[in-house]
Amino acid sequence: MITPTLQHYLVVSGLLFCLGLLGVLARRNLLVVYMSLELMLNAANLALVAFSHFNNQLNGQVMVFFIITVAAAEVAVGLALIVAIYRKRQTAHVEDLSSLKF
Amino acid sequence: MNYMELLGALAPEAIVVLTALVALAVDLLVLRQAPQNARQVVAVSITAVGILAAIIALSVAAPSPPWMDGLLINHSTTAFLKQTLLVLALVAGILSIQSRFTQHTGEYVTLLLLSTVGMMLLVSSDNLLLMFVALELTSLPLYVLTAFNKESPSSSEASLKYFLIGSLSAACLLFGISLLYGLSGGITWTQLATTLRAGSEPIVYLALILTLIGFAFKVAAAPFHLWAPDVYQGAPTPVAAFIASGSKIASFYMFARIFMAALPGTAGSAAWSGATPGWVPLVAALAVVSMILGNVAAIAQRSVKRLLAYSAIGHAGYALLAILSNTEQGMGSLLYYVVTYAVTAMGAFAVVNVIERDVQAPNGESLTDFAGLSRRSPLLSLCLLVFVLSLAGIPPLAGFFGKFYIFIATAQSGTSQGLIWLVMLAIGTSAISLYYYLQILKQVYVVESVGQPTPVQLRPAESACIVAMACTVLILGCAPNWLINRFSPNSTEVRRAGVITKPSTTLELAAEIHPRITAPLGTATGLVQKRPQFETTTANAQ
Amino acid sequence: MPTLPDLLFYALAGFTLLFGFLCVANPFSRNPVTSAMFLVLTIISMAGLFVLLQAFFLAAVQVLVYAGAVMVLFLFVIMLLDIKEEERRRLNKAALGIGGVAVLAIAGLLVRALVQATPLASAAGQRAEGSTKPLGRLLFTEYLLPFEILSVLLLVAMVGVILLSKKEMK
Numbered sequence: 017m018i019t020p021t022l023q024h025y026l027v028v029s030g031l032l033f034c035l036g037l038l039g040v041l042a043r044r045n046l047l048v049v050y051m052s053l054e055l056m057l058n059a060a061n062l063a064l065v066a067f068s069h070f071n072n073q074l075n076g077q078v079m080v081f082f083i084i085t086v087a088a089a090e091v092a093v094g095l096a097l098i099v100a101i102y103r104k105r106q107t108a109h110v111e112d113l114s115s116l117k118f
Numbered sequence: 119m120n121y122m123e124l125l126g127a128l129a130p131e132a133i134v135v136l137t138a139l140v141a142l143a144v145d146l147l148v149l150r151q152a153p154q155n156a157r158q159v160v161a162v163s164i165t166a167v168g169i170l171a172a173i174i175a176l177s178v179a180a181p182s183p184p185w186m187d188g189l190l191i192n193h194s195t196t197a198f199l200k201q202t203l204l205v206l207a208l209v210a211g212i213l214s215i216q217s218r219f220t221q222h223t224g225e226y227v228t229l230l231l232l233s234t235v236g237m238m239l240l241v242s243s244d245n246l247l248l249m250f251v252a253l254e255l256t257s258l259p260l261y262v263l264t265a266f267n268k269e270s271p272s273s274s275e276a277s278l279k280y281f282l283i284g285s286l287s288a289a290c291l292l293f294g295i296s297l298l299y300g301l302s303g304g305i306t307w308t309q310l311a312t313t314l315r316a317g318s319e320p321i322v323y324l325a326l327i328l329t330l331i332g333f334a335f336k337v338a339a340a341p342f343h344l345w346a347p348d349v350y351q352g353a354p355t356p357v358a359a360f361i362a363s364g365s366k367i368a369s370f371y372m373f374a375r376i377f378m379a380a381l382p383g384t385a386g387s388a389a390w391s392g393a394t395p396g397w398v399p400l401v402a403a404l405a406v407v408s409m410i411l412g413n414v415a416a417i418a419q420r421s422v423k424r425l426l427a428y429s430a431i432g433h434a435g436y437a438l439l440a441i442l443s444n445t446e447q448g449m450g451s452l453l454y455y456v457v458t459y460a461v462t463a464m465g466a467f468a469v470v471n472v473i474e475r476d477v478q479a480p481n482g483e484s485l486t487d488f489a490g491l492s493r494r495s496p497l498l499s500l501c502l503l504v505f506v507l508s509l510a511g512i513p514p515l516a517g518f519f520g521k522f523y524i525f526i527a528t529a530q531s532g533t534s535q536g537l538i539w540l541v542m543l544a545i546g547t548s549a550i551s552l553y554y555y556l557q558i559l560k561q562v563y564v565v566e567s568v569g570q571p572t573p574v575q576l577r578p579a580e581s582a583c584i585v586a587m588a589c590t591v592l593i594l595g596c597a598p599n600w601l602i603n604r605f606s607p608n609s610t611e612v613r614r615a616g617v618i619t620k621p622s623t624t625l626e627l628a629a630e631i632h633p634r635i636t637a638p639l640g641t642a643t644g645l646v647q648k649r650p651q652f653e654t655t656t657a658n659a660q
Numbered sequence: 661m662p663t664l665p666d667l668l669f670y671a672l673a674g675f676t677l678l679f680g681f682l683c684v685a686n687p688f689s690r691n692p693v694t695s696a697m698f699l700v701l702t703i704i705s706m707a708g709l710f711v712l713l714q715a716f717f718l719a720a721v722q723v724l725v726y727a728g729a730v731m732v733l734f735l736f737v738i739m740l741l742d743i744k745e746e747e748r749r750r751l752n753k754a755a756l757g758i759g760g761v762a763v764l765a766i767a768g769l770l771v772r773a774l775v776q777a778t779p780l781a782s783a784a785g786q787r788a789e790g791s792t793k794p795l796g797r798l799l800f801t802e803y804l805l806p807f808e809i810l811s812v813l814l815l816v817a818m819v820g821v822i823l824l825s826k827k828e829m830k
Binding site: 022026033036040046049050053056057059060061063064066067071073075076078079082083086089090093094097098100101104105113 | 246247250251254258261262265268271274275277278279281282285286288289290292293295296297299300303304305
Binding site for chain 3: 025038039050058062065066074080081082084088091092096098099100
C-alpha cells in the first residue's frame with residue numbers, strides 16, 4: 017500500500033464521473049438521472065480539490081465553492097421543472113417525454 | 119480591485135441587471151391588476167430604455183484596464199458583440215408583445231435580460247471560472263424561459279430536455295475545466311496558453327475532448343445536437359429565436375476564444391494527408407457530422423421551426439470550420455458569420471411567430487401554413503425571402519459573404535491547402551441546403567392558400583423589427599466590409615496569448631482576384647501590403 | 661508502514677465509489693429514495709476525502725449544502741410526487757449494456773491516461789490549506805466579480821422556481 021498521490025485522487029474522481037455517466041445513460045427515472053448528473057459534478061469537484069491541494073493553490077477550492085452554489089441553483093430549477101412535468105403528465109420517466117417528434 | 123472600479127468596468131452589465139430588477143418590480147408591485155397588454159407594453163418599454171442606456175454605455179466604455187487581465191477583456195469587438203446581443207434581446211422582447219404564451223410578463227423580461235447579462239459576461243470573460251459562471255447565468259434563465267408556456271405540454275417537455283442535456287454538457291465541461299486547471303496550474307487564458315502543450319500527456323487530450331463536448335452541446339453541433347430541434351419547436355417562439363441567435367453568438371465566441379487563445383499549443387492539424395492529434399481534428403469531425411446531418415435531416419421536416427433547428431445545426435458546422443482554421447482571419451470570419459446568422463435567424467423566427475399567432479394550431483405551425491403567404495402579406499413574404507435566401511447563402515445577401523469568408527479562411531489556414539477537403543464538403547452541403555430552403559419559398563410564392571386569402575395581422579412594432587432586420591441582412595450583404603472591418607483590429611487582442619500566425623501566400627493571391635472582398639481580411643493579419651497602384655491613383659488625383 | 665491518513669484515503673475512496681455505484685445501479689432496489697440515500701452517503705464520504713486534502717471549509721459546505729439542502733430537496737420532491745409505479749418498469753437491458761460498455765471503455769481510457777501520466781505535481785512541498793479565512797479573503801478580493809454574479813444567478817433560480825411551480829390562476 018502506497019501513500020496516495022494526485023493520481024489516486026484523479027482515478028477516484030474519473031471513476032465517479034463514469035459512474036455518473038452510466039447513470040445518466042442507463043437510468044430512466046428523471047430524478048435518478050438528475051442524481052447521476054450531481055455525481056458527475058461532484059467528480060469534477062473532487063478533481064479540483066485534489067489539484068488545488070497538490071499544486072498548492074487555493075484557486076481550485078474557490079472554483080469548487082462556485083460550482084456547489086451553481087449546482088444548488090440548478091437543482092432548484094431542475095426539480096421545479098420535474099414537478100411541472102409531473103403535474104401535466106403524471107410521469108417522471110424519460111421514455112414518456114416523446115411528444116416532440118417530427 | 120474594489121466595488122467602484124468593478125462597477126466602472128461593468129457599467130453596461132450593471133445597467134441591464136438594474137433594468138431587469140426595475141421591470142420585475144414595476145410589473146409585480148404596480149401593474150398587478152392592469153390588463154395584460156398594458157403590462158407587456160410597459161415591461162418592454164422599460165427594457166428598451168435600459169437596453170438603449172446599456173448600448174450607449176458600451177459605445178463610450180474604455181478598454182479594460184490592466185488590473186483586469188485574467189478576469190475580463192473589454193475592447194471594441196466585445197463591445198460590438200454585446201451591443202448586438204442587447205439588440206437581439208430587445209427584439210425578442212418586442213416579439214412577445216400580444217403573444218399569449220404567458221401572463222407573467224415581468225418575469226419573462228427579467229429572465230430575458232439576466233440571460234443577456236450572462237451572455238455579455240461570457241463574451242468578456244478571461245478565465246475558466248468566470249466563463250463557467252457566465253455560461254450558467256446564460257443557460258439557467260433560458261431553461262426557465264423555454265418552459266414559460268404552461269398551456270402547452272411540449273413547452274415543459276422541451277425545457278426538461280434542454281435542462282438535462284445542458285446539465286450534462288456543464289458536467290462534461292467542468293470535468294474538462296478541472297483537468298485543464300490541474301495540468302496548467304492556472305485558470306486564466308494566458309496561464310493555460312503558456313503551459314499546455316500537445317504530445318506530452320495523454321490526459322491533455324482527455325481534457326480537450328471533455329471541454330469540446332461541453333461546447334459542442336452548447337452550440338448544438340452534431341452528434342450533440344439532440345436537444346435543439348425539440349427546444350426550437352417546443353419553446354415559445356420569441357424564446358426559441360433568442361436561443362437561436364443570442365446564445366449562438368456568445369457560445370461561439372467563447373468556443374473560439376478558449377480554443378484559439380487558451381489552447382493554441384494543443385491544436386494539431388486536420389489536413390487530409392498528415393493529420394496530427396489535437397483539438398483541430400476533433401472540431402473538424404464535429405463540423406463534418408454537423409454539416410451533413412443538419413442539412414440532410416432538415417429536408418424531412420414538416421415544421422418550419424424544426425427545419426430551422428436542423429439548418430442551425432448545419433450552420434454550426436460551417437462556423438466550426440472558422441474555429442478550426444485557428445487563425446485571426448478565421449476569428450474575423452467567424453464573428454461576421456455568427457452575427458449575420460443571428461440577425462437572419464431572429465428575422466426568420468419573427469416571421470414564424472407572426473404566422474403561428476395567425477394559425478393558432480394546437481401543435482404549432484407547419485410548412486403548409488405558409489402556403490400562399492405572398493398573397494396574404496407581400497411585405498412579410500419579401501422579408502422571409504430575404505432571410506431564407508441569406509440562410510441559403512445566395513449573393514448578395516449577408517449569408518453568402520459569411521460563408522465566403524469562412525471558406526477562404528479555412529482554405530488558407532492549413533499548410534499547403536490541407537483543409538480544402540473540408541471546404542469542398544461545405545460547398546456540397548450548402549447545395550443540399552438549397553433544396554429545403556426553396557421548399558419554404560415554394561410554399562410562400564407558388565402554392566395557393568386553402569380558401570380565401572385573408573391578410574395577416576401585423577403589429578407596427580413587430581413589422582418594423584422584421585423590416586429592419588431584413589434591411590440589415592441586405593445592407594451587410596451589399597457592404598460586408600463595414601462589419602468585417604470592425605472585427606479585424608482586435609483580432610490581435612483575441613490572440614494575445616502568443617500564437618504564431620501562419621504566413622500564407624494564397625491570401626495575397628485571393629487579394630489579386632478580388633481586392634474588395636479580401637483586402638480587409640488581409641489587412642487584419644497584416645500580411646497584405648498596401649497595394650502600390652492604389653497609392654499611385656491617389657497621387658494622380660492630387 | 662501505512663499511516664492513518666493513507667488508510668483513511670483507501671477506505672473513503674472505496675466508500676465513495678461503492679456508494680456511488682449503489683446510487684446509480686443498485687441491483688437490489690430501483691427505488692429513487694434508495695438512490696438518494698446512497699447519494700448522501702457518497703457525498704459524505706467525499707467530504708471525508710476533502711478533509712484529507714485539507715479543504716476543511718469545502719468539506720463542511722459539501723455536507724451542509726449537498727447532503728443537507730440539495731438532497732433534502734430531492735427527497736422532498738420524491739415524496740411530493742409519490743413515485744411508486746416507477747419501480748415496476750424494467751430497465752432497458754440493451755441500453756444498459758451499450759451504456760455500460762461505453763462507460764467501461766471511457767473509464768479504462770481515463771485510468772490509463774491518468775496512470776501513464778508523469779507525476780503531475782511536486783511530490784513534496786507546501787500544500788494549500790483551505791480553511792475559511794484564506795478562502796474568504798480570496799472570494800472577496802480576487803473573485804469578487806464571479807461572487808457577485810452568483811447573486812444574480814440565485815435571483816434567476818428564485819424567480820424561475822416560483823414561476824415554474826406556481827399554479828396558473830385563470
